[in-house]
Amino acid sequence: MGKREMFYVPMKNRLLRCPYSFRAPYYSQANCAINHGMSASFLDEVLEVTGKLFKLPLDEKRTYSRDENGIDGYGNDVIYSDRQTLDWNDRLYLHVLPKSIRKFEKWPRPPQNxxxxxxxxxxxxxxxxxxxxxxxxxxxxxxENRFLDQFGESPIVLARFNFYPPCPWPDRILAAKPQGDASGATYLLLDKEVEGLQVLKDDQWYLVPLTPNAIAFNVGDQVEIMTNGIYKSPIHRVATNRTRERETLALFFAPEPTREIKPVEGLISNKNPRMYKNVTDYSRNYFEYVQQGRMPIDAMKL
Known part of the structure; x- marks a missing residue:
């Protein structure tokens, strides 16, 4: 699991004025965007806030702990079984959109900004x-809007602040276990100095390289369903580091839970038969599947 065993993902710079250079069939690759309009100083502020969150005293962080059966707040893995493998990280989940589901009582202050x-x-x-x-x-x-219509009028945006402390057993313990994302699309601001994110392709783990001021993004499970498997939700994991800590911020964009997600009719044919079931509230059972070492997307396949 060490760096020497890793290949590097060939990251693609997607110019947002012409982002459809990534084309089918069967896309399953990490991407990054650098021409996204956000300044380096602003992205530094985002990472600075992330770092300050996890440097708060433990007692203060506990006041923002996740509620039982809730998502928002500090915490790590929910325990579903005494046999599950726990991830080596701390994280803070916050719903950002729609406004109606924000839980500001779980938004730490400080940091004031x-x-x-x-x-x-x-x-x-x-x-x-x-x-x-x-x-x-x-x-x-x-x-146009064949996918966006499935997201609905009030799609979900969930932020996850991640802190990966040094681990004395990096060859035996993962910071985050292999998984796809329950989202439609995921955007990740990487740590500026420490690598860790790995993507599975052709049974080989590839290390995602650091790209200054880039936003990494990937398709989530729900867009894989919408595209009938043409765009794939990549399986990824996070490696630990023996001596250095690592901080990242991920934003997950997902359809409204009540929306029915299904393959778009124009992507189904005799040559490309329907591959997925219709589903609503895909995220509801996602975490339990992942903690059991199962891939939720597999349960959606016909």
Whole structure:
């Protein structure tokens, strides 16, 4: 699991004015965008806020702990079984959109500028997400909004602040176990100095390299369903580091839970038969599947 055993993912710079250069069939690769309109100083602020969150005293962090059966707040793995493998990380989940489901009582203060920074970062990525999803529609010769309509009027945006402390057993313990994402699309601001994210391709783990001021993004399970498997949700994991800590921020864009997600009709044919069931509230059982070492997307396949 060490760096010497890893190949590097060939990261692609997707110019947001022309992002549909990534084309089918069967896309399953890490991507990054550097021409996203966010300054290096702003992204530094985002990472600075992330670092401050995890440097709060333990007692203070506990006041923002996740509620039982809840998502928002500090914590790590929910225990479903005494046999499950726990991840070597701490994290803070916060729902950002729609406004009606924000739980500001779980938004730590300090840092005093957390709310301002996270809301601005989310709005920038919301615009970026719409551009990229429309680009995927265009790449598949679909009418506009065939995917965006499935997201609904009030799609979910969930932020996850990640802290990966040094681990004395990096060859035996993962910072995050192998999984796909329950989202439609995921955007990740990487640590500036320490690598760790790995993507599975052709049974080989590839290390995602650090790209200054880039936003990494990947398709989530729900867009894989919408595209009938043409765009794949990559399986990924996070490696630990023996001596250095690592901090990242991920934003997950997902359809409204009540929306029915299904393959778009224009992507189903005799040559490309339907591969997935219809599903609502895909995220509901996602975490339990992952903690059991199962891939939720497999349960959706016909």
């Amino acid at each position: 957390l709310r301002e920074i996270l809301l601005e970062f989310t709005e920038r990525l919301r615009v970026m997400n719409e551009i990229i999803v429309k680009a995927m529609e265009k790449s598949l010769d679909l009418e």
